[in-house]
Amino acid sequence: MLHIDIHSFSYKKGGIPTDHSGNGGGFTFDCRGILNPGRIEEYKSQTGNDIGVQEYLETNTEMPKFLELVKSLVSINIDNYIERGFENLQINFGCTGGQHRSVYSAIKIAHFIEQKYGEKVEISLHHDEQHHLNS
Template sequence: MVGESEQQQVVLVTGPSGAGRSTCISILEDLGFEAIDNLPLSFIPRLLSAEHGPRPLALGVDVRTRDFSAAALTETLDDLTMIPGLDVRLLYLDARQEVLIRRYSETRRRHPLAPTESVQTGIERERLLLDDLRARVDILLDTSDLTPHDLRAQLTDWFVTEGGDAVPLAVSVQSFSYKRGLPAGVDMVFDCRFLRNPHWDADLRPRDGRDPEVGAYVQADPRFPAFLQRLSDLATFLLPAYRDEGKAYFAIGLGCTGGKHRSVYTAEKLANALELDGWRVSIRHRELERRTGPDVSARGTDQR
């Protein structure tokens, strides 16, 4: 259920072509938003100055939108903030340049700003056009490493609540391999590579950190209990402060060499501790998903 309040929620979705704006609009529509894509900017204030509807509204705008520019969109945002009864946010989807190029290559589409030139030329032009918008962004999502499933999970964390209350702080705990780099969008990162490594045990090597014997092996490291306790204490100390500042989503990354044993076990234990403390927690194991497919599990129900 999408949260309701006295104000109508309006989300303007933008970002470079290929970053997932159309997918995002479709997901928001599934979540209960009324979705309108590529409405001319000059029409938006007129649309919203009328009587507000009961449903939240998602508006897609990008370089294909008539009269689009960063200055025009910024002016539109300023106009909307002057309309009583609106809660307006700018959601910006981004992706690394090589990812955008790959996506265009896969779809064989031409870039709207370089229809007769290279995709790279169009992407560079678009980035220059959009650069000034980043200062006005309320929510920035990097979709470089996100599947549509992952994007849905993140949008759900941002915009969906139970009972129509304000959006609570959603916590994501993610394990990863340093070999493949940091996950996109994490707020805090902790290195688990100092812990005993089950990789060097031939019986444990093919298993992962969810296996009880792997967990017992990591747990037997005399440094692990104090490490987990300090992690839990730090998270439970900081999360209320981030929530009180209005942050809706907080991601904690835990990394090890292969992203299979130590980081997975630590992420499971930290997620359990935060869940017991009443936080709404989802957990992802990035490297395990590469083998088995995405499985973002939601944990906890208290909207603290």
């Protein structure tokens, strides 16, 4: 079974997460090119897990287009890794503070992968700066 580690992280605080599987590689997507809802007062204390931030990202930014492209890219590798019997893949999403854009992206991609691949994969979702969101 393919185990997929998905991380949201902060470029400022912790940097790109280490791949502890020993394989190296995977994907790291920079979300800083997407308009930051953290600069808007009502969203400053929220995260990408909150409805207001999600609606903002979905309606006022290029985030939907960005994530569609991410889905296409990661699907190529996931399909190939499953076919070849690989065991690990890491997908990272970074933004300035690891709070809004990266959290949203990690959640959405985890959901997409769960829906598309179901029992063929096992997903671990890690919010490196937002520990309270980790289950």
